[in-house]
Amino acid sequence: MKWRVLVLLISGLAMIYLVSLLQDTPYPHPVIVQAFIPKRSRLNEPSQVILSEHDEYIYRTHIHYEAVLDGNRGFVHGVDSVKINVNGLVIQARKRKYDLLKEEPEEGPITKVSKSPEDSGSVQFAVLYHLLENDNVQHFVRVYYLANDSSTINFEYKDILMPGNTMINAISLEKDSILFARDPDLYRFRIIALPGDFLSSPHSEKSRPIITTVGQTGDPIRAYHQPGGTESHANLLCKLYSSNIETYRVFTLDIHKTKNLFHTNVTISDGTISTQKQDSAFIDENLEYMAFVDGAHFHHERTMINMPNPSISRSKNSKTMVVSLVRNDFQTLDYTDNISALMNNENEKRYLYKTSDGEYLHEFYHAMQIPDSVEPSDTAFDATDIRGVQLNANGTLLAVWTKANSVYIYKRGSGDQLRKSLTDKERIFDSKTSNGSPHHLEKPLEWILRMVITPIEGQIGTVAPIGAAMFWSNQNSNYLCTYSSQNEL
Known part of the structure; x- marks a missing residue:
C-alpha cells in the first residue's frame, strides 16, 4: 500500500512537470537589450515637472523619481528614498516659442493613417481627416514630410483637399502620389499625383491646401466584387513594384462579411x-462547438469572430508585401524576375505580364498564404487576431503581433542567420535554405517562425496593446523595436 501511494505521488508530479513543459514557448526568445519601464501612477503623472526657457525654445522636463530598468531582472529592495535596482528618469521635450503663439490648425476627426514605403526618404506618413461645415463635408489628407530646403530635420506638412464628398475608406501614401478608395464608387481605386514642388516651401501652417481634381481611376467595380447580403466591409490598398516605371500596379484587399461568412x-x-483571386472564408461569426459525453449534452460554447482590421507592410521598393487577413492568417506577395518555371505552366502562364507586342515581361508576384499562419496548430498557444505586421527593408524579416500582445518573428533567406551556419552538405537536403534575395526565385521563399516574445518579457503589452514595431540593423546584427502607449522595448 505504501509503495502504491509513492508511485501515485511520483506519477502525479511527473504529469504536472510534463504539462508545464507543454506550456513553455517552443521557440527561442530574442535577447532583450533594453526595456525602460518608468514608474507611473494611475494618472500616468511624473513625480515632478519643470518648465524653463532658453533662446527661442520652451523646455518641459518630466522627472520620475523611480524607474525600474528591466535589464536588471531583479526586485526592488528598500522602502526609503534610496533603493536597489531603481533608477531615476528624466524626460525632456522642447517647443519653439513661435509655435506656442500660433493658433492650432483646424483639423477634423481622423479616420485613416498611411505610412510611406520603407525606402521613402521624404514623405513619411499621411492622415485622412474630415471637416463638416453646414451641409458640406470635405475630406483632407495631411501629408507629413522632410523638407528639402531645411537645414534641420523637422517634419513639415501640407494639406490636400480630396475631390468629391463621398466617404473615403482607404488611403495609401506613395512616394509621388496618393492612392485611395471610396465607398461607394464606380471604380475600385483612384490615384492623385503629388505636385512636383510638394516638398518645397511654404510648409505647414504657412502653406495653403492643395486643391485636387479627379485623377486616374482604376478598374471598374463589377457585380462579383461584393457578395450579396454584405453587412460589413474592411479594405486596404497599396502600390506594388513594377520594373516598368510607367506602370502603376495596385494591390487591393476587400473583406466582406455576410450573415454567416467572411x-x-x-x-x-x-x-x-486586373488579376483577381477571390476566396470565401467559411467562418461563421457565431460558430457553436458542441461536445457530448455518453450521449448527453455536456458543453456548449459560443465563439465570436469580430470584423477584421487588416494591416499591411511593404519592403524596400515595395517588392515584398505582407497583409493580415481574417483571424491569424496573413498573406505574402513577392516580386520575382525569374519566370522560367512559370513559362512551362499553362495555368500560371496566363497571369504573366505582356507588352503591347505580346512579349512576356520578366516579372511576376508569388502569392503565399498560410492557414493559421501565426502559430502552427500542433504547438498553438495564441489563436487571437493579428493586430499588426512589419517587414524589414529587404523582406527577409517579419514581425507579427496579436491581440494577446505576443510578437512572432519570422525569418527567411539572408535574414535567417541560423540557416547560414549549415554546412554545404546540409544545404543540399534543406529545400528551405536560400541566402539570397526572395526576388529572383522560381518559387516563393517561405517564412520560418524563429522567435516569440511573450507579453511578460520586457513588460511589453502588459498594460496597453502593442502599437508599432520596427526593424533596424547595426554592425550585421538585427534589432526589433516595439512600442505601446505605456512602454517601449
Whole structure:
C-alpha cells in the first residue's frame, strides 16, 4: 500500500512537470537589450515637472523619481528614498516659442493613417481627416514630410483637399502620389499625383491646401466584387513594384462579411487590367462547438469572430508585401524576375505580364498564404487576431503581433542567420535554405517562425496593446523595436 501511494505521488508530479513543459514557448526568445519601464501612477503623472526657457525654445522636463530598468531582472529592495535596482528618469521635450503663439490648425476627426514605403526618404506618413461645415463635408489628407530646403530635420506638412464628398475608406501614401478608395464608387481605386514642388516651401501652417481634381481611376467595380447580403466591409490598398516605371500596379484587399461568412477578395491591377483571386472564408461569426459525453449534452460554447482590421507592410521598393487577413492568417506577395518555371505552366502562364507586342515581361508576384499562419496548430498557444505586421527593408524579416500582445518573428533567406551556419552538405537536403534575395526565385521563399516574445518579457503589452514595431540593423546584427502607449522595448 505504501509503495502504491509513492508511485501515485511520483506519477502525479511527473504529469504536472510534463504539462508545464507543454506550456513553455517552443521557440527561442530574442535577447532583450533594453526595456525602460518608468514608474507611473494611475494618472500616468511624473513625480515632478519643470518648465524653463532658453533662446527661442520652451523646455518641459518630466522627472520620475523611480524607474525600474528591466535589464536588471531583479526586485526592488528598500522602502526609503534610496533603493536597489531603481533608477531615476528624466524626460525632456522642447517647443519653439513661435509655435506656442500660433493658433492650432483646424483639423477634423481622423479616420485613416498611411505610412510611406520603407525606402521613402521624404514623405513619411499621411492622415485622412474630415471637416463638416453646414451641409458640406470635405475630406483632407495631411501629408507629413522632410523638407528639402531645411537645414534641420523637422517634419513639415501640407494639406490636400480630396475631390468629391463621398466617404473615403482607404488611403495609401506613395512616394509621388496618393492612392485611395471610396465607398461607394464606380471604380475600385483612384490615384492623385503629388505636385512636383510638394516638398518645397511654404510648409505647414504657412502653406495653403492643395486643391485636387479627379485623377486616374482604376478598374471598374463589377457585380462579383461584393457578395450579396454584405453587412460589413474592411479594405486596404497599396502600390506594388513594377520594373516598368510607367506602370502603376495596385494591390487591393476587400473583406466582406455576410450573415454567416467572411469573403476575401484580392486584386492586383495595372490600370484597368486586373488579376483577381477571390476566396470565401467559411467562418461563421457565431460558430457553436458542441461536445457530448455518453450521449448527453455536456458543453456548449459560443465563439465570436469580430470584423477584421487588416494591416499591411511593404519592403524596400515595395517588392515584398505582407497583409493580415481574417483571424491569424496573413498573406505574402513577392516580386520575382525569374519566370522560367512559370513559362512551362499553362495555368500560371496566363497571369504573366505582356507588352503591347505580346512579349512576356520578366516579372511576376508569388502569392503565399498560410492557414493559421501565426502559430502552427500542433504547438498553438495564441489563436487571437493579428493586430499588426512589419517587414524589414529587404523582406527577409517579419514581425507579427496579436491581440494577446505576443510578437512572432519570422525569418527567411539572408535574414535567417541560423540557416547560414549549415554546412554545404546540409544545404543540399534543406529545400528551405536560400541566402539570397526572395526576388529572383522560381518559387516563393517561405517564412520560418524563429522567435516569440511573450507579453511578460520586457513588460511589453502588459498594460496597453502593442502599437508599432520596427526593424533596424547595426554592425550585421538585427534589432526589433516595439512600442505601446505605456512602454517601449
